[in-house]
Amino acid sequence: MTVQNNKHLEQLVTAVNYEEVAQKFRPVFQKIAEGALDREKNRSLPFEAIQWLKQAGLGAVRVPVQYGGAGLSQQQLFQLLIELATADSNVVQALRGHFAFVEDRLNAHRDQSQEQWFKRFVKGDLVGNAWTETGKIEIGQVGTRITQNTRGELVVNGEKFYSTGTIFADWVDLFVLDETTGEHAIAAISTEHKGVNVADDWDGFGQKTTGSGTLKIDNVSISRDHILPFDQRFRYQTAFYQEVHLVTLAGIAQAAVETFSEEVRQRTRIFSHGNAELVRNDPQILQVIGKASAQAYAAKSVALNVAETLDEAFLSHFQNDESVELKANDQAELESSQGQVVLVELVQTLTTELFNALSASASTTAKQLDRFWRNARVVSSHNPVIYKQKVIGDFVVNGHALPYVWQIGNSPSVKEKEKAA
Template sequence: MSIQQSHQNLSLGNNYEKVVAKYRPIFQRIAEGVVRREKNRTLPYEPIQWLKETGFGAVRVPSAFGGDGLSQKQLFQLLIELAKADSNVVQALRGHFAFVEDRLNAHKNASQEVWFERFLNGEIVGNAWTEIGKVEIGDVITRVTERQNGQLIVNGKKYYSTGTIFAEWIDLFAYDETTDQHVIAAVSTKDTGVHIDDDWDGFGQKTTGSGTLTLKNVTTTRDHILPFDERFKYQTAFYQVVHLATLAGIAHAAVATFTQEVRNRTRIYSHGNADLVREDPQILQVIGQASAQAYAAEAIALRAAEALDDAYLSHFQNDEQAELQANDHAELESSQGQVVISQLVLSLTSDLFNALGASASSTEKQLDRFWRNARVVSSHNPLIYKQKVIGDWVVNQAALPYVWQIGNSPLAKDKEIAA
C-alpha cells in the first residue's frame, strides 16, 4: 500500500476547534469534581463514562471509519486540556490510547475495523504489563497456555494495571507458551477469572486505578493474541509523550489555581510590597515565572508529538531506513522532553507556594496535589537513565532503547525484599 493510496485511511488531522468543542463541556464537568475526588480518593468512574459516551476513546480512529481522525499532535493537545481538568483521568487512559495507536499501525497489513468499531462504541483498554515481587528482569510470569481441548487460557498477576478498572479490555503483556514468544493478550475485563483490586497506594495520581490485576484461567482466542515484536515501533516514545502532556496539563492547572488564590487573597504581610497581594510585584513574579514554565512544557510536549506523527506516517511509506530514522527522532525528542518538562513542572508546582501563606497547605484546598501528581508522573521512567541514553546517543551515536523492562536483579535471588 503506497502512502498516496492510504491517505484516506490514516489519521493525519482534523479541525481541532471543531473536535474539541465536543469535549470541553465534559472537561469542565470533570474539573468541577477534581478536588473532591482527590481529597476522598474517589475513582473517576463517572467522568470516564462521560468520555466514553461521547466517543473520546476514538479521537484517533480515522475519519473514514467514523472517528475524529486527529493527528497525534492534536491528540496530545486534547490530553493537555483534559489533564488540566484532572491529570488522573489522562493517566487512566494512557494504556487505551497506546493500544489504539498499535491498532492504527496494524491496519497497514490487516483490517482493524472490528477494533475501530469497539472504540467508536465507547470501549476502552486498560494497561497491564508490569509484575512486581520476585520476577526477574527479562522474565514475565503471566502465561498463555493451551488446554487439552485446544482452548487458550491466561494466568498471571499484574500491578500498575492503570485504567483497567474502568476498561472493557486489557492490554496484557504475557508469554505465550504455545508459540514461545512474548505477546499482548487482549483480554475482556468481563471474562470469568478477571479480578481487579484498587490497591494502588501512591501519594500522587491516586485515582488512576493502578492496582492489582489477577487472571485465573481466563479464556482467550488466537485472534486476541498479538505478537509483541509486531508492536508499533514508537510505543515507548508515545507512552512518554502521554506523560509530557499530563505534566503540561498539571502545570497549567497549577498556574490557574494559584492565580485565583492570589486574586482572592486579602491577608498581607507587613513587610510585603503592596496593599493587595495581587499587586505585589514579587508575587506577580512568582506567577509569571510559573506561567512561562507551563508554556514551555506544553510547547515541548507538542513538538515531541510532531515527531510521533512523523513516525506514524513513516510506517506507511515502505522505506525501512526512513522509518528507523523517524522512530529514532521520536524516541530522542520524547526523552529530551521528559528531562526538561519534569524539572520545569516539579519546580513550578513547588515554587508557586511562595505566592501564598501557610494557609495554602490546608488539606481542604488540596494545592499539594499538583506537585504530588507531577512527582509520581515524573518517576515512571527514571530521569537519570534518560539523561544517560541521550548523552550516549549524542556522544557515541549509541542506539536508543525502544523497549526496556524492570524486574529483580539476578543477584537479588535470595533477598526477601523485591520491590
C-alpha cells in the first residue's frame, strides 16, 4: 500500500534492517532463556528479565527512529517477539499490553503529536494492561470509573483481573467508564501512585509468571490529557492482541522442538524393540521430531503472514479513506482469527506428540517438559477458539463483519434468576 503526502506517516515509517536490531537483543534473550526453567519450576516472576529488556530498549522498538526508537515494522516486531517467546513465552505475554498501547499511540500520532509518549517509551517506560472486571459485573457494564471529587479533581476507582504485565510496568492501560462524559475510555495512570496496588494472585496452570493478577485502584488522581476516548482506539487492536498470542505460540513451538531435540540427542537408554542402537538414529523418533519441526515452521510462517496484514491496517489509517481503512482492518481481523484457529490446534498437538520421542522419564518435574503444552493451552484459552471459528464461518458464508471488540461478564439471566429467588 502506498501512502503519499502524509508528514506524520513519514515520521513513523523508515526502512530498518531487522538483523541489526535483533543482534542487539539476542544476548539478552539468551540470558532470559537460561533462567526460564528455574522460573517455571519455582514460579518466580521475571522482574530481572524484564529489567534487562527495558535497559536494552525493547519497549521502544516500534517508536520511530527520529524519536530515539528502533523504527521496526509490526512484522519485524513480531519476528523479534517470536525469538523472545522461544526464550520465555511468559515474558512476551507480560509485554502484550505495552506493545498494544505503543501501537495505539503510533496511530494517534496521525492527528496529534505523541512525542511525549514516545520519549517515555524510549526512556524505558512500560505499560501494563487492565481491562477485565472482577466479581459479578454484568456483561456490558464497567465497574472501574472516573469521577469528579468535591474538590473538582478527576479520580479513578475500581478493580481488575488479568492485569497482565502491570506488576512490572510504569503505567497502566486501564479500561474505564468516565462518568464525567458518560463514555468508555482508557485511563493511562502511573503505577507509582500510592492508590495503585497489584497482587500476584494469578494461579493458572500455565503462563504462570506473566503477572496477570488483581489490580486495585483507589482514588488515583488523573489529568484530562491522560484520559483517552475508547472510540478513538486503534481499529485493529483485537487483531494485534491476537497476534501477540500467535507469536507466543510460535515461540513455544520453536522452544519445544529445540528442547526435545536436545533430549533425544543426549538420550542413551533405548527399548529392545526400537529401531537403532541410539535414539538419535531411530527413524521413528526422527519422524516425530521432523513433523514437530515442520509444524513449528508453519506456526511461525502463519504468525508473520498475519503481521503483514497488521502493517497494511496501520498504513491504511493514514490514507484518509474510510473504505480503504475498513477493508484493511477487516482483512487483519480475518487473518488473525484464521491464524488463531490453526495455531491453537497445531501447537497443542505438537507439544503433546513430542513426548512420543522420549519415554516416562520425560514426565519428571525436574525437566518441566510439560510446560510447553501447559503454556500453549493457557495462551489458547484467552479468546475462545470455538467462537472464532463461528464468526469466520459467518463472514465467509454470510458476509457478516467479524467483531472487533467484545466483552465478558455475568449473564443478565443470572441476575433475573436471583431476583426471582
